[in-house]
Amino acid sequence: MTRFSTTAILLCLGASPALAQASIDVQAGNLRANAQAGTSDSHPERDKQIARGPRTDDTRNCEARGVSVQNGNSSASASVSTSPGGSSVVAGGGSPGSHAEFFGCNAPTDRSTR
Amino acid sequence: MKYAIPFALAIVMSAPAFAADKGPVGNAAAGSGGAAAVNGQSATTLGAGAVSKTPDTSSKALAMGGSAAGDNVKTRSAVHGGNNLNGQAMAMAHNGGDMAKSHTVCHDRNDAVACRTKTMAHEPGSKPVKSTSEGSATIQ
Numbered sequence: 001m002t003r004f005s006t007t008a009i010l011l012c013l014g015a016s017p018a019l020a021q022a023s024i025d026v027q028a029g030n031l032r033a034n035a036q037a038g039t040s041d042s043h044p045e046r047d048k049q050i051a052r053g054p055r056t057d058d059t060r061n062c063e064a065r066g067v068s069v070q071n072g073n074s075s076a077s078a079s080v081s082t083s084p085g086g087s088s089v090v091a092g093g094g095s096p097g098s099h100a101e102f103f104g105c106n107a108p109t110d111r112s113t114r
Numbered sequence: 115m116k117y118a119i120p121f122a123l124a125i126v127m128s129a130p131a132f133a134a135d136k137g138p139v140g141n142a143a144a145g146s147g148g149a150a151a152v153n154g155q156s157a158t159t160l161g162a163g164a165v166s167k168t169p170d171t172s173s174k175a176l177a178m179g180g181s182a183a184g185d186n187v188k189t190r191s192a193v194h195g196g197n198n199l200n201g202q203a204m205a206m207a208h209n210g211g212d213m214a215k216s217h218t219v220c221h222d223r224n225d226a227v228a229c230r231t232k233t234m235a236h237e238p239g240s241k242p243v244k245s246t247s248e249g250s251a252t253i254q
Contacts, residue, residue: 020140020141021141022140022141022142022143022164022251023143023164024143024144024145024162024164024249025162026145026146026147026160026161026162026249027147027160028147028148028149028158028159028160028231029149029156029158029181030158030181031147031158031159031160031179031180031181032160033145033147033160033161033162033177033179034162034177035143035144035145035162035163035164035175035176035177035227036143036164037141037142037143037164037165037166037173038140038141038166066179067177067179068177069175069176069177070175071166071173071174071175072173073173075141075166075168075173076141076164076165076166076173076174076175077164077175078162078163078164078175078176078177079162079177080160080161080162080177080178080179081179082179082181085181085183086156086181086182086183086184086187086207087181087182087183087187087188087189088179088180088181088182088189089179089180089181089189089190089191089203089205090177090178090179090180090191091177091178091179091191091192091193091201091203092175092176092177092178092193093175093176093193093194093195093199093201094173094174094175094176094199095172095173095174095175095196095197095199096196096197097173098173098174098175
């Protein structure tokens with residue numbers, strides 16, 4: 001019987017400044033998620049990561065994937081990404097007017113605007 | 115040889131609403147996640163959502179994910195709904211005896227976000243080890 005261990009770490013990083021923005025970061029195993037509410041430029045680097053992302057059509061690394069959901073007026077956003085390892089799946093959605101974009105091996109087919 | 119690590123934590127975060135003429139407005143974000151592993155089988159799921167409400171509109175975004183590794187794995191994730199979003203992510207891995215499962219459900223409403231993750235790790239001859247984590251935030 002093979003021994004196997006998995007560690008999972010969840011982190012919550014966020015603040016609720018005077019502008020009443022809200023954000024959350026969650027990490028468990030090889031998954032990472034982020035959600036933000038309220039227009040904010042307090043995480044410009046993170047926004048760049050979402051916008052640029054590891055977006056690729058290279059399906060040789062199909063185990064790593066992610067989704068980024070952005071509301072039309074950018075007041076709400078959420079994203080999930082996985083690192084290689086095992087079988088992974090992601091899903092995202094938003095209220096009408098939002099845009100969901102997948103990256104990783106889902107990228108060629110799964111892009112939607114509602 | 116036994117080895118099992120189910121692990122789950124919850125995160126709760128809410129942002130204070132700011133005054134509005136038409137009911138509560140503001141922002142909220144919440145999520146939860148967890149992982150279970152036993153004898154080479156592992157499963158992880160998580161979800162995170164946000165809602166931003168103004169007197170005129172309510173904007174939401176929800177993302178879910180799952181991952182599993184082991185001999186036989188199954189993963190599934192989906193987000194449904196329009197004005198109210200419901201998402202779930204499931205991940206399971208087993209080898210015919212040992213099994214690890216994780217399941218996260220999130221609800222993104224007009225004024226609140228709530229997520230719950232349940233994990234379970236089981237190996238023959240032992241009681242299943244379960245855990246639940248929740249995260250929620252409400253615009254007040």
